[in-house]
Amino acid sequence: MIPFSDRMEKVTGSAIREIFSLLARPGMISFAGGNPNPETFPSKDVAEITAGLMESAGDRVLQYGATPGTASLRESVCEMVGRKGISASPDDVLILTGSTQGMDLVTKTFLNDGDVILTEGPTFLGALQTFRTYRVEPIGVAVDDDGMVMEDLEEKLIATKAKVIYTIPTFQNPTGRTLPLERRKRMLELAKKYGALIMEDDPYSDLRYSGAPVPTIRSLDDLGDTVIYLGSFSKVISPGLRVGFAIADGKIVRKLIIAKQGTDLHTSNLSQAIVDKYIRLGKLYPHIEECRSFYVRQRDAMLDAIKKYLPKNLRYTQPDGGIFIWASMAEGEQAIELFKKSVEACVAFVPGEYFYPDLSGKNTFRLNFSMCSPETIDEGIKRLGQLM
Ligand SMILES: Cc1ncc(COP(=O)(O)O)c(C=O)c1O
Known part of the structure; x- marks a missing residue:
């Protein structure tokens, strides 16, 4: 095998690749990713625009x-x-x-x-x-x-x-x-x-x-x-x-x-x-408004569910936008341990340590709310609450 360059040798793929391989399990509720929700994609407009471009340009x-x-x-x-x-x-x-x-x-x-x-x-x-x-x-x-x-x-x-x-x-x-x-x-x-x-x-x-x-x-x-x-x-x-x-x-x-x-x-x-x-065509700004109305329901559902089901001593962010909530358990607790149990219960999130350049933050984790419906978010956080 020809050796990799010095530059690439130490670079591994995303540390959370393994987590993503678990997401394919049937019934998994995933708060792990960071994708925009495909329901927001303007497919019809893009199809029309593309057809027009092919004809004219x-x-x-x-x-x-x-x-x-x-x-x-x-x-x-x-x-x-x-x-x-x-x-x-x-x-x-x-x-x-x-x-x-x-x-x-x-x-x-x-x-x-x-x-x-x-x-x-x-x-x-x-x-x-x-x-x-x-x-x-x-x-x-x-x-x-x-x-x-x-x-x-x-x-x-x-x-x-x-x-x-x-x-x-x-x-x-x-x-x-x-x-x-x-x-x-x-x-x-x-x-x-x-x-x-x-x-x-x-x-x-x-x-x-x-x-x-x-x-x-x-x-x-x-x-x-x-x-x-x-x-x-x-x-x-x-x-x-x-x-x-x-x-x-x-x-x-x-x-x-x-x-x-x-x-x-x-x-x-x-x-x-x-x-x-x-x-x-003036479509972007109205579309951004639609995206906001779409995601705000999911953000609110996740914040409501966290309040309802997760331990009272959990600290978490209440963002005004974006697609992520960040949670911190008590010092000394391990998000990886929670993750192992939660995957068994078919709920996934990302343990926070991967996001730290020095892999600290073992007690933290990231929850994404862009991909699940409000009902699924409620169910997933409820399961997480039972484990915690
Ligand atoms: C902070 C941040 N920057 C950049 C990107 C990637 O954006 P792009 O699709 O434009 O490469 C992401 C995607 O998740 C992100 O979270």
Whole structure:
């Protein structure tokens, strides 16, 4: 067997792959995944748009395209992020094959072997995998009920000289927490003071069910050279289309374009054209409203069920949006042990330790509410309560 590269040797697949293999069991109620619910997919619209594109623009959408993405979609993205207070011109936008590609390109572009990247501890598993593939070491910054703790961030910026902070400030994966405005401003100040970039990953902010929107960190970055903002259509149209985008300073975008050329040349023209048409037909914002009305029932069902069935000393987040709730048992308790029992009772979730760069947080676990109906959520949490 030919040996794997040094880079790939130590990278294993997702730590929770085994968990996902258990989900196929008949009757399993899964709070483990993080997929958007297929009932929200606008399949009929996508079918009509695709048929129209094939008739009128097949020669264009089936051809190679430009690396930055189509001019039309980049304009649409500028209009869309403008609604979040982000001012951007098409030259500041790079269309990505999912925002996951943004994490990959930013890591490839800015970080060397052995560098450190600061993340929330816990953070998104996919990001951890990307960083490790480039032999970049993720170090978790302490979090509290309001997300990343700025005093710890400053200490770690000084101690590690990290060049990049990766953050999911709104409806974070895995905790569902949202970083308040004051901390966003402080993070920006710290990043500027210590010469670090902020990679702001924001796939969930459109899925807000309660409370007022909090400005993106990118919108607070007056010179636009400190924050690279990553957005995605995965949770509000479809993840299978694989369309996301980065917004950054033009000089950074130009370097990311070079990094992308060697990766996939460009994001699928067909997918880009479908997303752009969907936006330009005025369908996106009403659809986001529909997604919100759909998921809010599931969030409420899960919060109600937790209150009703789970132990009173369990601490858990009550997110205003997104698709995750984060639970913490008493110190010393092991979510893995609960997981083993719950799988026997046909209920799955993800033990929290996998989301920590240092595998701490053994007493925590993540519950996803996007995939099950309110009735199934009630049943699943009831079973979990019996086990706990
Ligand atoms: C925090 C976070 N970022 C990015 C992604 C992936 O998004 P995309 O489908 O755009 O690659 C996810 C998906 O679960 C996520 O939770």
